[in-house]
Amino acid sequence: MRVQNLVVGFGPQNDTDPVLNGVSFEVAPGECLALVGESGSGKSVTARSLLGLAGDNAWVRADELSLAGNDVRGLSEQSWRRRRGRDVGLVLQDALVSLDPLRPVGREIADSLRLHTRLGAAARHARVLEVLARVGLSDAGNSVRKRAGELSGGQRQRALIAAAIALDPPLLIADEPTTALDVTVQAQILELLTGLKRAGTGILLISHDLAVVGRIADRIAVLSEGRIVEQGPAHAILTRPEHPVTRQMLAAIPVDKPRGLRLSPRAAAPVSPAAAPFLALSDRADPVAPRNTVLEATGLVKRFTRPDGTEQLAVDGVSFRLERGTTLGIVGESGSGKTTTARLALALTRPDAGEVRVLGQPFSAASEKERRLLRPRLGAVYQDALSSFDPRLSVEQVLRDAVGGGRTGRGAASASAATAATAATAATAATASAADRLRVLALLDAVGLPQGLLGRRPLSLSGGQRQRVSIARALASGPQILICDEPVSSLDVTVQAQVLDLLDELQRNLGLSLLFISHDLGVIQHVSDQVAVMLDGRIVETGATARVFAAPEHPYTQTLLGAVPRIRF
Template sequence: MSGELGVGLGGLGSPEAAGVTDATAVRVRNLVVGFGPQGDADPVLNGVSFEVAPGECLAIVGESGSGKSVTARSLLGLAGDTAWVRADELSLAGSDVRGLSEQHWRRRRGRDVGLVLQDALVSLDPLRPVGREIADSLRLHTRLGAAARHARVLEVLHQVGLPDAANQMRKRSGELSGGQRQRALIAAAIALDPPLLIADEPTTALDVTVQAQILELLASLKRAGTGILLISHDLAVVGRIADRIAVLSEGHIVEQGPAQEVLTRPEHPVTRQMLAAIPVDKPRGLRLSPRAAAPVPPASTSSAFASPAPPAFVSPAPPAPPAFADHADRAANRDIVLEAAGLVKRFTRPDGSEQLAVDGVSFRLERGTTLGIVGESGSGKTTTARLVLALTRPDAGEVRVLGQPFSAAAEKQRRLLRPRLGAVYQDALSSFDPRLSVEQVLRDAVGGAAGRGRRGGAPGSGDTSGSGGSAPTAASTTASTTAADRLRVLELLDAVGLPPGLLGRRPLSLSGGQRQRVSIARALASDPQILICDEPVSSLDVTVQAQVLDLLDDLQRELGLSLLFISHDLGVIQHVSDQVAVMLDGRIVETGAAARVFAAPQHPYTQALLGAVPRLGF
């Protein structure tokens, strides 16, 4: 840190100020963490050991539930009221922090360790300007006057690369973009110049270009001498800045070593599985995950928050051949199942100005193929999906489904076509009624599909009078319908690789991957020909993401589905797509066969996106 302010603040949290000579940012020996009364349950962390030196980045990687965030929170005294924490050594900036009271922890947070979380919008106070939020930490932990605090806020905002910092510091978090919010959060974490920065999934769900900027920012902090503990599930991301990598699985570190060694010569099966799950540069049709046996739920669930049983992985099957490689040869013989022509959508901002969200978007989706739409946040991807689904009315242009007018049709006519379209959304949990069980969610979808008519005919087209006998009674019809619906629900669960034992569970008690599988099962209830997938894997761990992508691939092969797949993740789009459309500011700026676009991008924006994709190469 340069300048008098930086020097003074640097001494505040330094080992010399604490009266110790050990300059290690953090040292952990045999960390054990559990929840509830000790001895009543197995610990969620057991025997974890590591250390981080100044100017070094240690990345702890693992799937959800492996204990990554519990590790980070234990270093901040934030493991929770019901948690118990034991360690042979737990020190920050050379000072033992075991047994600290909450009052003492408040003095150490920010000074000896800073924290950057995944969701900056939630982490920042929505009611305070970001400049004031940063200044408050300086007011509480230093003796700087108002003018000096203001100067320090500007200094750290400039340090994290926030453009026009003097004006941006007056804005609240909701007025900033995702990348700007994350920079402001990092500025708040480093304002007191702590020797250790814990970054817990700081780039998850960010656009690839913003992700690259945040990773470069963290790398610059490392070069300036800050120790960084980076928590992530994505080995390709951490490979950009990590000096060492520790792989965490079920509360144990199963592999640890120099980053290059772990990424190029992994020894543990968990590490190898995580590397295999990364979709970047993996050809279309190549399987990303081992074939999994369906997870069996616990016999009884004492709490709605009980953890689901982990999947039992079997030996990986040989990679599937790239079954879609002959797409170009067969394209001329494919039907067009979905067509958008000249779609335009405008919105009015709160200040009365007009935003052109979608500007002349046109594309065609061929039967049995996947069209990937990629772009950064705000490019118009989700608005396009809503226009396709007729959830939003276009200001101009039209959507045609199976050759028939859809967006321009009356709702009565659209209702006949709606079963042909299924939708899978990013946040499966918020798309479910949390009061309903899995069975109720799927029964509702099956019942609605039956009322609208499934693939093969319009509602009411069948002969229900029977042949040579009296009409069925209402009771027998109800019983028959109930049995048929349950059979259909079981078929849907089987199609997405889930066991019948999950039927009684509510969405909140399922894992992220299980919820997304239920979401896909619900979308399949009407036997659709087209699936609209809007960021369906962006919030999932890389291994769970791989399982869901493989599932969609399998379903496409088996059912002949056509997919409109929307994502900001170029690695995912490259892996799943036959055709690609790149969106920028509401327009499609480049389109073509996926292999061509990724091998030889023509538009500068596409080139910039591809250049920002994290890869494992050194």
């Protein structure tokens, strides 16, 4: 593929500024070009524009846009359909969304063969089994009959790659193909892509993570605000970066960065003196709180019944202790039991055996009425902040509701309620509303967000802004403990760095204790004082983070650490 001076915009061509402006690159057979950049830099727009998928309201122009020597500018949709899959394959980030949930993956792969070849049914089936085996999907004969929802994340991604290479296209465009995958699955997918490259396939790999692309890329192009700001051999870009954006992306990689070292140049938001009174920990003077341990789990067991009636042991005898003012990291692959452990710690799921204690008091074994007194001591930050918000509420309404413990509904008392109340009740409501407003502003200040965002809804915020609002909501009750379940896995590496710096700053300012759950060992290494490694519902290794990462004892931990992407030349 050759691209010269690609310009893409949306809306009327003469009335809108382009989102891509003058992008140029080429990909040779057997070569991997990595196009890297932050969210919003134009990476995915580039990928879609190269495939004629920019959108109905998009305009695209280029001095040259050629595929296998053929000019593809101005192709009709019918012509593009003949080329997609045959001349260029596409692998997207979210295989669960990209694959048809109603069809077995074998039929999905076979469809491209049916549309683009003259192979009979038996030959198509044989080819499907061949490409599934080629991408390393074990038991291809059984997998071919499964739907996307019946496969693991790694299996779905392999099936998506199989569909993309079924016709042996000379070019493969992979748009964030490893984001949010476990480190071992990520390593397997990168090895698979490396094998395709060795076989002569040209690969355009789109990513925000320079450590990941360093494993496979021959050349790297850095995209920022719709322009390529730096381009060259991978070795030169990764070891001698020239542009500030490239240097910032490299600095944001958490792998092997010591605890407390800032990852982002942007200030994380120290709590101002004016905000401090509104963010006091709810149990700072709690006489029953133990001196050190704030959260303790003993022998947790949780079983679930599968749709076919069989039993799954999701958590099997898990025990841990979280010490005051420290971070305990729980790491493991998808399905290891991490999220179930978090739900058990929050008493959102009842254990079949074992106990959770908060500040020395029974929590999981207590009645909900008794737990309600302890719940303000815990805050929760989830992976998908957007799904955890009511999309109809503004940022101010989300935070007011959290500040009021749910009593405020969609904000302060309504005008109609105030009219119906007595003058004294109305005055009390007005005072409470003013206090809530001050606390909302203090929360925004604490997480480094401007007041101008108060009227906006979550859908109109960036991923990093949404996660900051999620953290602010978790701080609303003045908790002692934050339970963070994959809070940065869906963020690009620079926004991830800002959120990690923010959590570190808040922990030091407020004395928070963090239970931090992630599949990313680089993140866990950077944020944690202690680490617990989970496998098949059990903790197989635990200890001081520095010791576990320097001298892992369990074979599974050794495998995980060996798969961590690092920049090495």
